[in-house]
Amino acid sequence: MNRTPNLLEVAKAAGVSNMTVSRVVNNSGKVSDKTRQKVLKAIKELNYQPNLIARSLARKKTNILGLVVYSEKGVHPAFYNEIINGVQQGASELGYDLLIFANSEKQSYSDRITHSSFVDGVIFMGVKINQNDIKNVHEKGFPYVFVGKREIEGINPYFISPDYIKGTKMATEYLIELGHTRIGLIGQSRMIEPDYDKLLGYQEALYKHNLVYNPQLVFEESQTQLDGYNAMKELLKQKPTAVIINNTYSTIGATTAIKEEGLRIPDDISVIGFDDNQELNEQFNDFIGLELSTIRIPKIDLGRQAAKMTISLLEGNDVSQANFIDLQFIKNSSCKKL
Amino acid sequence: MNRTPNLLEVAKAAGVSNMTVSRVVNNSGKVSDKTRQKVLKAIKELNYQPNLIARSLARKKTNILGLVVYSEKGVHPAFYNEIINGVQQGASELGYDLLIFANSEKQSYSDRITHSSFVDGVIFMGVKINQNDIKNVHEKGFPYVFVGKREIEGINPYFISPDYIKGTKMATEYLIELGHTRIGLIGQSRMIEPDYDKLLGYQEALYKHNLVYNPQLVFEESQTQLDGYNAMKELLKQKPTAVIINNTYSTIGATTAIKEEGLRIPDDISVIGFDDNQELNEQFNDFIGLELSTIRIPKIDLGRQAAKMTISLLEGNDVSQANFIDLQFIKNSSCKKL
DNA sequence: TTGTAGGCGTTATCAT
């Protein structure tokens, strides 16, 4: 690998000083058109590209965003993937690249992030997040954003989260307006914040429409196909006319149970799902010939906004700490008016 | 955000020169135990961390690996996810972080990679890879590894790929040894290299055991559940006693078709799948109560090895250009001896 | 064993 040329060499070739070249490269300051042409020619001839490391050192800014995904066994949950793509897009649109921090046993993330000068800001993601990491960066005033709602004692962290409460409330109200009163909810969990918020939204909708909350219609901790299947089998004993299901895997299991019982969607039961796994969701719908109404989490947008928030923050703009992004309701043919 | 201390400040605090501090930090050169203790104390008190940008500039080495994923609309195919995790693990084990290059309309990847000095080496991944990018880095001698087998005219690129030929051959032979002669293959595609290799492996196995290749047992381009379902419906007309299926989605569709026809696995037909999507695969097997024999692509390992290859390369070690990684055959109860 | 000088490639500052 042969060396790449630097500013000085370009300057010599163009017969100007390095600063003039720098100005041309960065489009900053005043440069006469004539010299600019000379410089541009030299740049082209030498195939010059600025050395970003040197630039970063001088500017004290790398234009790189850090990304930390806390995950078990180093595996990113499939759910986060699309968000990460969004982060990348958002970052890219503003001229930033993305550095994925690898797990290191020797050093905590937060130290490496704040001290290494390699990233200008950081995005945290994941369920098993280390609260100390956030606390550290927060206290140091290092720009960060957490994806997902999170409460940490003592501080109000910057975060952006899907508004599960509002989203589920909206879906529930939709069903209520179609005349449903016995609405099941599969998958709420008191331990997982998003799931718990879904329950809250569900309850809010019932309350608003003077319907009584019936715990027998609510099933906890449904994550897998099998969970969804079992939950639905139980739920059907309660003769619901509609059901909202937590996640894609559960939905697959649950609709299978519905089929097995000889019931049809939406004639015998209305169904609304969450499309946390969009690809699978679409595949499955195609296959079953189902046109499921779903609550969509705009994951790309979520990631993109996380990136933009972080950049706003690191550029010194005011950013509010708690941010929510609306869920979308995709109306389809799996719900029937009673 | 307050400034972080630098070598000089630590040096002053410890009453030594910056070089001594540097030596302690890097564990290089000779430093007396007494001074070392002083320095370590100062480092701790000031909470010093080396500035990696400055270090990179001086060393002309960042300890960062670049990762370029070529994908449609910025979406990483689910398949690549796990590989990326593997890359991260491999990199991390050798002290490298990962920089994801974002798509930029202004600049080609290869220019940014080779000129920006931000990464020491790069890993390419994806179907829609830009051949020019590889060509460029290759010609410049910039360390790179491509994940997946790829032929590019004029050059022999460095790559690491699953050995689909060998893997499929192994599975096919397993079925032949169980007494099967009418073995279906769902999902080969002449256009997609891995799929085509599966066909080659299948044919090699037949040839080796003096069985005649019957194109009627082979179905092309099966990617989705629906594809798999339709292919299997057709295939069953040929009365196969066993079938090998291309990917997880196809397998789900195909086994559904088998069920619908009132056939049982493995009593009426033996089935082997590929678990390209391991999570879904497991979920599905659980749900169906199926214990599918599968050909496993060791994706974590693939990614890890890609990282290690790249690092070997950039450290100046000899690395062979074409590398294959064995697939694993996971024997389970979905195949029967005839 | 420890320290000094110079350089890595860029940008900021201050002159001209």
Add this chain to the structure above:
DNA sequence: ATGATAACGCCTACAA
């Protein structure tokens, strides 16, 4: 409009 010079924080090479 252009240029000289000093940072940025660290490392290499050489000197003491």
